Each structure stands twice: as C-alpha cells, then as structure tokens.
Amino acid sequence: MRNTVGRVLEAAAALRERFGAEAVTVAHSRFIDTDRAENDLRLLELFGRDAKDRPGRHIVVASQVAEQSLDVDFDLLVSDAAPVDLLLQRMGRLHRHVRPDRPVGLRDAVCLVTGVDWSAPVPKPVRGSEFIYGRHMLLRSLAVLLPFLDGKRLVDLPGDISALVQDAYGRSQVGPGHWAQALEEARKVHEALQAQKAWKAERFCVAEAGRDGRPLTGWLAGSAGDADDSRAGRAQVRDSEESVEVLVVEELEDGSLATVHWAGEGRGGLALPTDEVPLPEAAKAVAACGLRLPVVMAKPRVVDRVVAELGRFSFEKWQTKESPWLAGQLVFPIRPNCQTPLAGFLLMYTRENGLEVSSADA
Known part of the structure; x- marks a missing residue:
C-alpha cells in the first residue's frame, strides 16, 4: 500500500519487471468509476473470504482505496508509513480469514513499513506522505510504533489499538530523546495549520441563536459568510483540496467520439454524435465513466485552464434539458494507451494502470 498514486505506479512498474505483468494488479483512485467497480469485484474474487481462485x-x-471496506485477505503487507490508526486499519487486510494453506514462510502475519528514510538522525517520510498526512502525525506514529518495528515485540490487534492511538494523538513525549526537537517543530507547524483552518471555518459558522423570546430574523445569514455552489464557493467551506471530475469518452481514429470500448454489457463503443443529443443509453454510459483528476490539476493557477480547454467539448446539444446525463459536465476525450495533452500536462489512461499524469515539459 502506497500513499500516493505516483508511488503505486512506480512500485507496480518495478514489480512487473521482476515478476511479470500477470502477477501484479494496481488499485487506486484514478480509474474511471466503472473500472474501479470492476477492480474491486476482481479483488474480492481473488482475495475475498470465499475466493475460489486465489492465485x-x-x-x-x-x-488508500484498499484501506477499508473491501473484505480482502493477504499473506504479507508492505505499507508506506501512515498515521497509526490508518496503519492499523491497513493491517486488518493481513490474515483476515483462516487459511490453513498459507505459504510456510508467511503463516505469521507480517507488516513491513516503508516510505521512510531511516538513515537520517530523525526518520524522514517521503514527500508525498508528508503532504497528505503531515510530518507531525507521521513522526508521532513512527515513535509509538518504534518498539514494534524490529519485530521483537508484536502488535496485538485489537488489544494494542487504543493505547497506540491515544499515545500517537496525545501530547505526551514519545520517541527517542534526539527526536524531541523535530517532534516539537512538527507540532508547531501542525498547530499553526489547524489554527488557520479553524479561523477559516469560523467565518462560515452560524451564529448562536438569541435569548429566549428574541426573533430569529437574519439568524442564519448573520455570520455564515458569502459562499455559493460554484467551484470557488465550495472550496471556501471544504477543509480539503478542491478537485475536478470529468466524464471520459473515447476519441476514435476519425475524430468522432464514443463510449469507451471496454465498458461492456452493451455500453462499450456506443456512438456519441456531437451535433445532436446522444441516445439515452449512450449518455448513461458516459455518466458512469467519471474520473477525478489529480489535485495538482485543481490548483488555482491550473484549474481555470483545465476547464477552459475542456470547454471545447461542451457541445451545444449536450447542454440541453434533453441531455440531463451530460449537461453541465466536463467531458474528456482520450485515446486509450496514448498521451493526451491538457493544461500543460500529458495524461494517459490504460485499463491496467488507470490515469497516469506527467508534465508536458518533462
């Protein structure tokens, strides 16, 4: 389990070179919705409780898409460092079901923690992990897990969960003494960020109601701030990165558009005329192929360019009330296994890897 899609794809490429493409499966959030659903089903078929064809x-x-929800079971877990509660959740994928036929060397549940440079005086998680979870929480989690990382002491699930989580999220001193300064610096950065988030949230809080008997006129508007349902308005009240979701269609050799050919069940390869309203079954098939673009493409300086470039696929006939499945949506035509330029990036979608993104200047 990797903390970023980039690390997922990097690891998958190395493992396929070593073990062969047929021995490696990729699962992450950058698959179109129908492919993600199929991926989940396949994982359950191979690694679920009642798997009959376990390889x-x-x-x-x-x-993180495999962190919870899916009832899958593995013999060995290699995970990037993560906050302790999430790492324990990931460990729930290990030896989840009784399997007498586990390989001899893997009959004890083992989780290997990676994505950390241990050669530094204080361990340094990889940049992507710090971006997602913050250095403060990662360091405290590694500190409370330190006694277990050499394999001499075993994690007891669920017995150790409460103590580990409370220690990691508490304020008591944890870790070796020479970690103290780094932990304190990380804590200050974390608390400053939390204070900034709280300040932003307070601007949109509903004021307290007046005393009994006082009118409620204007109560909800009193301090709720000025936000609407536009992309900018939603970003104001969300404590997360704004994202851009597109509907993926396939561009054919002659330049015409169609639903992606692998959609299956009569939904693949349906024509999408741009000068008229697509047939309902074709429009529904497109609506089922949502794909969330990476966060870097939703940054303020980039997202307007993304929306503007995709605007040329906002065909007039698709924006009418006769086309409720497509009206108001961003449509992204791709040629499978080929790079598509968009807002200074090169995007390539494959059924095996999902969406891969690189800079056009790379």
Missing part, C-alpha cells in the same frame, strides 16, 4: 503468487499495489 499462488500475486501482488496487489494499492493506494
């Missing part, structure tokens, strides 16, 4: 050797390289 002799197979490696799933996943992001």
Whole structure:
C-alpha cells in the first residue's frame, strides 16, 4: 500500500519487471468509476473470504482505496508509513480469514513499513506522505510504533489499538530523546495549520441563536459568510483540496467520439454524435465513466485552464434539458494507451494502470 498514486505506479512498474505483468494488479483512485467497480469485484474474487481462485503468487499495489471496506485477505503487507490508526486499519487486510494453506514462510502475519528514510538522525517520510498526512502525525506514529518495528515485540490487534492511538494523538513525549526537537517543530507547524483552518471555518459558522423570546430574523445569514455552489464557493467551506471530475469518452481514429470500448454489457463503443443529443443509453454510459483528476490539476493557477480547454467539448446539444446525463459536465476525450495533452500536462489512461499524469515539459 502506497500513499500516493505516483508511488503505486512506480512500485507496480518495478514489480512487473521482476515478476511479470500477470502477477501484479494496481488499485487506486484514478480509474474511471466503472473500472474501479470492476477492480474491486476482481479483488474480492481473488482475495475475498470465499475466493475460489486465489492465485499462488500475486501482488496487489494499492493506494488508500484498499484501506477499508473491501473484505480482502493477504499473506504479507508492505505499507508506506501512515498515521497509526490508518496503519492499523491497513493491517486488518493481513490474515483476515483462516487459511490453513498459507505459504510456510508467511503463516505469521507480517507488516513491513516503508516510505521512510531511516538513515537520517530523525526518520524522514517521503514527500508525498508528508503532504497528505503531515510530518507531525507521521513522526508521532513512527515513535509509538518504534518498539514494534524490529519485530521483537508484536502488535496485538485489537488489544494494542487504543493505547497506540491515544499515545500517537496525545501530547505526551514519545520517541527517542534526539527526536524531541523535530517532534516539537512538527507540532508547531501542525498547530499553526489547524489554527488557520479553524479561523477559516469560523467565518462560515452560524451564529448562536438569541435569548429566549428574541426573533430569529437574519439568524442564519448573520455570520455564515458569502459562499455559493460554484467551484470557488465550495472550496471556501471544504477543509480539503478542491478537485475536478470529468466524464471520459473515447476519441476514435476519425475524430468522432464514443463510449469507451471496454465498458461492456452493451455500453462499450456506443456512438456519441456531437451535433445532436446522444441516445439515452449512450449518455448513461458516459455518466458512469467519471474520473477525478489529480489535485495538482485543481490548483488555482491550473484549474481555470483545465476547464477552459475542456470547454471545447461542451457541445451545444449536450447542454440541453434533453441531455440531463451530460449537461453541465466536463467531458474528456482520450485515446486509450496514448498521451493526451491538457493544461500543460500529458495524461494517459490504460485499463491496467488507470490515469497516469506527467508534465508536458518533462
């Protein structure tokens, strides 16, 4: 399990070179919706409680999408460092079901923690992990897990969960003495960020109601701030990065558009005329192919360019009330296995890897 899609794809490429493409499966959030659903179903078929075709050797390289919800079971877990509660949640994928036929060397549940440079005086998580979870929480989690990382002391699930989580999220001193300064600096950065988030949230809080008997006129508007349902308005009240979701269609050799050919069940390869309203079954098939673009493409300086460039696919006939599945949506035409330029990036979608993004200047 990797903390970023980039690390998922990097690890998958190395593992496929070593073990062969057929022995590696990728799962992350940058698959179109129908493909993600199919990926989940396949994981359950291979690694679920009642899996009948469990492979002799197979490696799933996943992001946080496999962290919970899926009732899958593996013999060995290699995970990027994460906040302790999430790492324990990931460990719930290990030896989840009783399997007498586990390989001899893997009959004890083992989780290997990676994505950390241990050669520094204080361990340094990889940049992507720090961006997602923050250095403060990662360091405290590594500190409370330190006694377990050499394998001499075993994590007891669920017995150790409460103590580990309370220690990691508490304020008591944890870790070796020479970590103290780094932990304190990380804490200050974390608390400053939390204070900034609280200040932003307060601007949109509803004021307290007046005393009994006082009128409620204007109460809700009193301090709720000025936000609407536009992209900018939603960003004001969300404590997360804004994202851009597109509907993926396939661009054919002659330049015409169609639903992606692998959609299956009569939904693949349906024509999408741009000068008239698509047939309902074709429009529904497109609506099922939502894809969230990476956060970097939703940054303020980039997102307007993304929306503007995709605007040329906002065909007039698709924006009418006769086309409720497509009206108001951003449509992104791709050629499978080929790079598509968008807002200074090169995007490539494959059924095996999902969406891969690189800079056009790279």
